[in-house]
Structures are given as structure tokens and as C-alpha cells.
Amino acid sequence: MRHTNRAVSTAVSAETIERELETGLGRPSDAVARYALGLGDDALILAQRLGEWIAHAPELEEDVALGNIGLDLLGHARSFLTYAGSAWEKSEDDLAYFRDEPEFTNHQLFERPNGDFAHTIARQLIASVYFDALYGRLTASSDPTLAAIAAKAAKEVAYHVDHSVQWVRRLGLGTDESHRRMQAGLDALWPFVDELFRPDAAIEVLGDVAVRPETLRDEFDRTVPAVIVESGLAVPAVAPAAGGGRAGVHTEVFGHLLAEMQVLARQHPGATW
Amino acid sequence: MAAASEQSANGPQQESTGTGPGSGAADHETWPLWEVFIRSSRGLSHVHAGSLHAPDAVMAVRNARDLYTRRGEGVSVWVVPSSAITTSDVDARGAFFETSEGKEFRHATYYTASEGVPHL
Numbered sequence: 001m002r003h004t005n006r007a008v009s010t011a012v013s014a015e016t017i018e019r020e021l022e023t024g025l026g027r028p029s030d031a032v033a034r035y036a037l038g039l040g041d042d043a044l045i046l047a048q049r050l051g052e053w054i055a056h057a058p059e060l061e062e063d064v065a066l067g068n069i070g071l072d073l074l075g076h077a078r079s080f081l082t083y084a085g086s087a088w089e090k091s092e093d094d095l096a097y098f099r100d101e102p103e104f105t106n107h108q109l110f111e112r113p114n115g116d117f118a119h120t121i122a123r124q125l126i127a128s129v130y131f132d133a134l135y136g137r138l139t140a141s142s143d144p145t146l147a148a149i150a151a152k153a154a155k156e157v158a159y160h161v162d163h164s165v166q167w168v169r170r171l172g173l174g175t176d177e178s179h180r181r182m183q184a185g186l187d188a189l190w191p192f193v194d195e196l197f198r199p200d201a202a203i204e205v206l207g208d209v210a211v212r213p214e215t216l217r218d219e220f221d222r223t224v225p226a227v228i229v230e231s232g233l234a235v236p237a238v239a240p241a242a243g244g245g246r247a248g249v250h251t252e253v254f255g256h257l258l259a260e261m262q263v264l265a266r267q268h269p270g271a272t273w
Numbered sequence: 274m275a276a277a278s279e280q281s282a283n284g285p286q287q288e289s290t291g292t293g294p295g296s297g298a299a300d301h302e303t304w305p306l307w308e309v310f311i312r313s314s315r316g317l318s319h320v321h322a323g324s325l326h327a328p329d330a331v332m333a334v335r336n337a338r339d340l341y342t343r344r345g346e347g348v349s350v351w352v353v354p355s356s357a358i359t360t361s362d363v364d365a366r367g368a369f370f371e372t373s374e375g376k377e378f379r380h381a382t383y384y385t386a387s388e389g390v391p392h393l
Binding site: 064159166 | 304325326327328329331332335336338339340343
């Protein structure tokens, strides 16, 4: 079902999506909503992790940079969750704050701990290139709301790619210590790359609404290893993690992340500030 | 050089201190300081927006984007190492800028238009 004929370039936000959905038009099917939920969870959980850097980054300027990237991701998450929730009469807050661990469908990469700055940059490199490839393709989705969210997000994640690439180069080609830490970060995060690109039966049935994850692997493989090698680092040769994030399987660190993210909303339901 | 790097990491040099160009990179505690100039979408020239710390020029442009252009202020950003800027001597400001006082003839309003001069 097509609703408002929105130009793809128009900036979209959770608020504009909510207003349009109030007209009752263009609500996603359950299957499309589940797809949007997965994308929203990926962005939400990574935004939460990046928020943990605020006041802890190596310099004030980097605090702001990581905080801005986190806020961009939070904006994407709010749009995806608002759209997904409209299929189930749930708000973005219902979905973010009142679901439990097995109901979150983010890939495990995004919940991995920040570690040191190099770990975070390694995670950012993998995540940003993945988002960049994904949103670039999702702008052609036959679902106009997903296409509009992706069009706005694509411009923002292009900058996130640049930020992480600049840092991988500097840490990889910097001192012995920065090189060692950057390689350790890549080694620690690399097992979680594979899950991002695994075929997903729930996506197969969505046709040209969704982007099949396995079709993004080529772009990732053309981009990321080249950055790693030109930075004097080695592409890790490690076995992939078991994964299962999209099915609600998470790593042991996830419960703590959720507790911190949800505690305020759960202790004071309906609070606004 | 060590003395100069301390100076350059903390701001523009003053002419009167006579320090040479230093490199903030020698200071492992703090990234060097950069001055940021932004040209707004309607402006003709880059205008000083503020300063920031960054490890190098490329990252300084990124940081400037995050710190000074998040609300659509600019279409172009310049960064300049603060150490590359030579300033006038703040302490000698009185003598340096003492100009117009008592010299009204330097202002256009000093002169009266002569009768019969058109287009003035």
C-alpha cells in the first residue's frame, strides 16, 4: 500500500512519520515491521554504546564527534521504531524501553562493549560501512517510508565512514602502541562481521521492500580490508561468532546495556523531561 | 624548540614574545590548537568561529564540522594552526591603535560639502 507520495530527498524524522501514520495510511505489514524493527534495534543499541563515551573520550572534540554520531543513529532508530511500532499499536518508547533482552533483534556487533578507543573505532568502521552499503540500497525500497528513512540516514552514515577511516589510518600508522591497540580492536570485533551478511528467510519474502543482507557483502569486502591494509594492519583471520542477534540471541554484556538504557523509563513510566 | 612548542600548543604567538614557529605535536598531553574559519551560505568571506584541538589538519576540519556547523551554519571550513597566527601585542594596544582621537580630519564627517557640488 502506497501512502503519501513523498520525495525521497525530503528529510524524515520520527515525528513526521508519526504524523503521517495517524492518518491510518501506510502502516507496515507485520513482516515489514519486523524488518524495520531489526534495523531500528541495530541503530538504537549502537547509539547507546556511543553515548557511553560522553565525558570519557580522549579529547573533548572526540567526545562531541562520537556523541554526534550516536545522535545521528538515535534519529535513525527513532524513525525505524516509530514505523515498526505502528503495526502493533506501540510507540518508539514502548519498543525501546519496555522490551526484554530476547525481544531485541539487533545484530551482536552493535552491543559489543566499547573497550578502548581503538575497539570502538574498529566497531565503527565495520558498522558504518555496513550501514552505508545498506542504506544506499534501501533508498530504492518499494516501501516509501523505509526509502525515505534510508535516504536521510545514508548522508549521515557517509560521514561516519569517513570518521572511522580517518581514525583507523591514524591509529594503524601511528605509534607502536596505537597500532597494537587498533589491531587488537579489529581482532576482537571481526568475529561479529559475518552475522551482518547472513541470508535471512524473513527478508527473502519481502521482495524489493528490503535489502537481502548477503548482497551487501561485496561492497563491504571491497572497502574495509583495503582500509585495514593501507593502515598497515592485518585483516583478522578469525572464526565467525555464532550470531543469532536477529532471533533475540545476545552476548552476555547485553543485559547490562539494557538495564542502563531502560532503568529511568521503567522506574518513572510516562515521565517526560 | 621545547619552549616554543608549549607556546604554540596554547594559542597564537604574540609578536613581542619573539618565539619561532613551534610544533604542538611535541606536546604529548594535548593536541595542537587550531583556529576555525567558516563561510556561511550567504557570506562572502570566512569568519573566525572559534578554536579547537585536533591531532592534525584533516581531523581539525572534521572536528570543526562537528563543533561549529551542526546547525547548518556553513558551506566551507578553513582551519589554521593557531601557532601560524601572529598577533599584535595586547599590552601595547594603546599605542598601536591610538589613531583617530583628536584627528577629526581622518573622518569623512569632518568635511562639509561645498555648495553646488552635485552627487555628493
